[in-house]
Every structure is written in structure tokens, then in C-alpha cells.
Amino acid sequence: MPPAASPPDAASAPAPDSPAALHVDPETGLSRAEVDARRKVSGFNEVAEKKGHPALKFLGKFWGVSAWMLELIMVLSAVLRNYSDLAVVGALLVINAVLSFTQEHRAAGVVEELRRRLQVRARVLRESSWQVIPSRELVPGDIVRVRPGDVVPADVKLLTGALTVDQSALTGESKDADKASGDVLSSGSVVRRGEGNGVVTLTGARTSLGRTTELVQRARPKLHIEAVVAKVVRWLFVILAALLGSVVVLSLIRRVPLVEMVPLMLVLLMSAVPVALPVMFTVSMSIGSKELAKRGVLVTRLSAAEDAATMEVLCVDKTGTITMIRQQRKDGTPFVEAIAAAGIIPGIKVDTGAKDMAGYPGEKITEGLDGLRDRLADYSHMGARFAKWRAVIALGDGIPSAACIEANAQALARYAALCQEAGLVPIVEPEVLMDGAHTLERSSEVTEQVLRMVFHQLYVQGVTLEGLILKPNMVLPGLTCPKRETVDEAADATMRCLLRAVPAAMPGVAFLSGGQSAELASARLNAMNVRFKSRLPWALAFSFARAIQQPALEIWQGNETHVVAAQQALLHRARCNRAARRGGYTAAMEGI
Numbered sequence: 001m002p003p004a005a006s007p008p009d010a011a012s013a014p015a016p017d018s019p020a021a022l023h024v025d026p027e028t029g030l031s032r033a034e035v036d037a038r039r040k041v042s043g044f045n046e047v048a049e050k051k052g053h054p055a056l057k058f059l060g061k062f063w064g065v066s067a068w069m070l071e072l073i074m075v076l077s078a079v080l081r082n083y084s085d086l087a088v089v090g091a092l093l094v095i096n097a098v099l100s101f102t103q104e105h106r107a108a109g110v111v112e113e114l115r116r117r118l119q120v121r122a123r124v125l126r127e128s129s130w131q132v133i134p135s136r137e138l139v140p141g142d143i144v145r146v147r148p149g150d151v152v153p154a155d156v157k158l159l160t161g162a163l164t165v166d167q168s169a170l171t172g173e174s175k176d177a178d179k180a181s182g183d184v185l186s187s188g189s190v191v192r193r194g195e196g197n198g199v200v201t202l203t204g205a206r207t208s209l210g211r212t213t214e215l216v217q218r219a220r221p222k223l224h225i226e227a228v229v230a231k232v233v234r235w236l237f238v239i240l241a242a243l244l245g246s247v248v249v250l251s252l253i254r255r256v257p258l259v260e261m262v263p264l265m266l267v268l269l270m271s272a273v274p275v276a277l278p279v280m281f282t283v284s285m286s287i288g289s290k291e292l293a294k295r296g297v298l299v300t301r302l303s304a305a306e307d308a309a310t311m312e313v314l315c316v317d318k319t320g321t322i323t324m325i326r327q328q329r330k331d332g333t334p335f336v337e338a339i340a341a342a343g344i345i346p347g348i349k350v351d352t353g354a355k356d357m358a359g360y361p362g363e364k365i366t367e368g369l370d371g372l373r374d375r376l377a378d379y380s381h382m383g384a385r386f387a388k389w390r391a392v393i394a395l396g397d398g399i400p401s402a403a404c405i406e407a408n409a410q411a412l413a414r415y416a417a418l419c420q421e422a423g424l425v426p427i428v429e430p431e432v433l434m435d436g437a438h439t440l441e442r443s444s445e446v447t448e449q450v451l452r453m454v455f456h457q458l459y460v461q462g463v464t465l466e467g468l469i470l471k472p473n474m475v476l477p478g479l480t481c482p483k484r485e486t487v488d489e490a491a492d493a494t495m496r497c498l499l500r501a502v503p504a505a506m507p508g509v510a511f512l513s514g515g516q517s518a519e520l521a522s523a524r525l526n527a528m529n530v531r532f533k534s535r536l537p538w539a540l541a542f543s544f545a546r547a548i549q550q551p552a553l554e555i556w557q558g559n560e561t562h563v564v565a566a567q568q569a570l571l572h573r574a575r576c577n578r579a580a581r582r583g584g585y586t587a588a589m590e591g592i
Helices: 007-012 015-021 032-042 054-060 065-079 083-117 208-218 224-254 258-272 277-294 302-309 335-341 372-382 402-421 440-460 487-501 518-535 546-556 560-582 587-591
Strands: 121-126 129-134 143-146 155-161 163-166 177-179 190-193 196-202 315-317 321-323 347-349 354-356 364-366 386-393 425-432 508-511 539-542
Touching: 015 155, 015 196, 054 083, 065 083, 143 155, 354 386, 364 386, 364 402, 372 402, 386 402, 402 425, 402 440, 425 440, 440 487, 487 518, 518 539, 518 546, 518 560, 518 587, 539 560, 546 560, 560 587
Parallel strands: 347 386, 386 425, 508 539
Antiparallel strands: 121 129, 121 143, 143 196, 155 196, 163 177, 163 190, 354 364
8 A cells, every 4th residue: 555645735735636645535435454554553533641540640649739738747746756646647638638539530430431422423435335433443544424413523624515614612713614625624623514525634633623632631730729728838837937947046045955846846837837728628629519510510620610710811702702791800800890990991792693594595693682681781780881793694696685684684773772772882793794706896785785774774773873883894805706906996895885875873984804914904994094084974993803913813822922022913903003094004004
């Protein structure tokens, strides 16, 4: 058998060439001999979990700051033949170790049983026959078939078919991604719609999900409980050292042998060191884990519950990220109050996401109106001053339908009316997506149609236009359209569309960036203000997310040493867009 191409080569090759690069016939699949030979090279399709010996794990409970405190007292007690203290402290040490080990061992057993029952299986073509096998048995070059509801079992190059997949397990992005022939399906993604055949390019720890899993396994973060105990013990030992120093000085002054001071040192150590503290923590965390288990939460490490309770910021799912409005800082200050004190007006996204529209394949309807009145009143009471609702309109063959446009416009209008009732400013966001090959003219036609329907529904629902902000897309051709427009052409098309469809009563239009590069978004906004500002009845501004955040995130990448540079990048983009808002942006600013 000729050697298979390296996985990166196979993944980057065109779809028709990928099977040949992996030396597999997509009509017959691999033979049993080929599977065995490849498994010897690549191993099983799994990330090996390093499992320590139970005895070593148990002995590990006697290592650490908490254990060292007790062991030091035991040594001194043994030296002084104070066996009663030795027995008491030794019992506390053993109880602490047994409780912790037993709880974690029991949880590990539950996790292993869940893993066995929830094992992913894959449809694979081998020796011209389709069969269902455990996904761990896949090897590079296997031809697999995925259908709605399937978990993608490895990194797969799609050969035939078109899919929509949920990649949130890997990327954290809740918006489904469309995949066509030639695209790579990442391991761990979930197929939402469509089906197709693909060739496995990477397995196990070589996949994107596998590499992430290995990083998590190797991570050894310092536990919060250890930091707290270390800090307490450190100060106790400072006090103890001061006392012992006083004892030594006093013994020298009185000419008392230092050996006679050892019992006093033991007494001071016993009184200064909280010998029951480790056991108290272990027992309290065991009780907490038991309560969490009753509520359906599986705690695999005793310290996990305590670590979770000390989180300062919790982010929830969105097309980007949004911080829960109910969060508090570690000092107890509500998050809303903290950002308001910094001069930031707080707001919240209130829709629950775009869902498939029944009866209209390929189209979405944004949901979240159920219970919205009560939620808005709650958010207003907590300090929110505006809200946001996003509707997405896709362009394609025969879409968008009139029904989709009207349904989304009605939802936007009902949301806006409820916001104003609650005293919040609604940000109305009807977004015509850039995905596809549609032309600039087609984008302009649909965007105008959508905006006209939105403002009609806002009028029907009695929404005060002076009290809302429009957040539309710029009029742009589809991402795969072969004809690209100039900055001025995009600005002209966008302004013509908005002047025809947006009433003069609107106070402001804040554009979304919609997947544009940071520089292009700034340039296009600037061109609109330069060419049309004197003719516009409303202010033109920006509500960019990725076009402001992405450059900073690419610099930061979670590295603390990059924080200052990332902050400077964020400030730079904000300054560029402020200039574009005034019509004063130039390309030369990007070099500053």
C-alpha cells in the first residue's frame, strides 16, 4: 500500500483529489488490511486520557499545603512522644484524604459509565459495504456518511452533499455554519440539516477538538482553595515566627536551654495552625457536591464547585458574546452599576436566536417574544437602558419570501413596542446577510424591501420612531459574488436604499459590520458621511462588533503579555471609526 499523504495535504486538496491523496477509492472505501495498517500509524480515533493508579491518586491527597501543615505537626508530636496529638492529627489527615478520594472516585465512575453509554458511532464505507462502527475505530482515509443529528466523528473533508452544522462545541459560535463540497467538518460538530459523504482526514488528538482536549488535560491551574489556604497559613506562620522569635529571645535572656522550648513550640504550632481546616473544607465541598448532584450537576472534582462559585464574569451564548446582566463583581457590585460608573450605557440582547422558519426551507425567524414584557421590566429595573433584537434575512434562489420578511418585521415591531413600554430604547436590527453570490443590485432591492416592511410594522404597532435606533446592514454584494464594488459604490448604494426606505423621524442609523474587514467597514462608513452627510435627516454611526473587536482579539489570544497591545488596537479601531463617523477617516490612519 503506498503511503498516504500527510493529513494537512489531504485537507487542503480539492474535494475530488482528497480521496486520491489519502489513497482510498470513495466508491469502495478501505479494506480491512488497510484499516489495520493505518491504525498502527494513527492509533484509535480518541484522545488518550492519562489515568493514574488509584493508589497514587490516594497518596496524592497527602501532598499539598493543607496536608503539609498536618504532617509537620505529626512529626513534632512524634519527636516529643505526644501520641495523643499524633493520633488526632493523623486521623484528621486520613479522613480528609478518604473523603476527597471517595467522592472523586465515585464521580469518575459515573463519568466513565456516561461515556460508555453515549459513545458516538459512525457510518463508514469499507470493502464496498456500509456499516456502523464505534467512532474510535475510524482511521484517516475512511469514507463516512453524516446525517442530521449526527456528531461529526473526526475531521472530515466533505466530498458530496451540503450541510448546516453547529460548531459551538469547538468555536463557541452559536450561529450554524453552512458547509459545501470541499469544506472541512470539524470533529465534534453537530449536523443540523442536509447529509453527505466525506473522507476522514484527521483522527484522535490530531483533530481540532482533540488538540483542544489535550490542552485542557495538560492545564494545571492553581486551585482557588489552595490559594486561600496558602494565604491563611502564610500569615499564621508569620505570626508564629514572631512568637517563636520572642520565645527564643526570652530563653536566651533567662538562660533557659532551647531544648526545653520545643514543647512550647509544639503548643504554639498546634494553636496557630488550623488543623481542622482541610477536613472542614473537604466536608463542606462534599456536601455542596451532593446538593449539586440532586440538581443534575455532576461534580468530578471536589474543588470544582468552589472554583465555579468564585467566577467573576460569566458569558452566555450569542452570535458573539454577551455578559449576563445579573452578574456581579467579586466585591458584590452589580455588573450594570460597574459599567455605568465607567460612563458606559448598559443594554442587553433579548431575542433567543434565529430558528428555522416552519414551511420555509433555508429561512429563519427570530424568536423570544414569549415572556418578553416581564423580562424587559426586570432588565429596566436592574439598570439596562436599551435592548437589541436581531432578525436575519438570507438571500438565495427564491428567498427571501414575503412571509419571512413580514414575520421578522412583525417580531421586530412587537419587540420595539414592548421596549418602549418598559422605558428602554430598542435597537432594531434587520440584517440582510452577505452569504451567497448575489449582486449589489439584488442586495439593495431586498434591503429596501425589508426596511419598508419593518417601518410599516413599526407604524402598525404604534412605535415612536424618535425613540429607537436602526441597526441595518450596508448594501453590499454577496461574499462569493465575482463582481466587487468600490468603497464609493457601496456607500452610494447604501444611502440610496436608506433614503428611500427610512423615515426622517429616525434619530440615528448605526450600521453593523456584517463580516466586513475592520478597514473596509471604516472606509465605507466614512464615504457615506463624506458624500451624503449634508443631505441626511438622521445621524450615521456604527455599531460594529467584529470589525472593532477582532483585531484586538487576534493580538491578545489569551496571552497576558499581549493585553496592552490588544487594548491599543481596540482604541485605534475606535478612533478610526469615530473619524469615519465625522467623515475624517483616511487610509493613512491605519499606519499610525
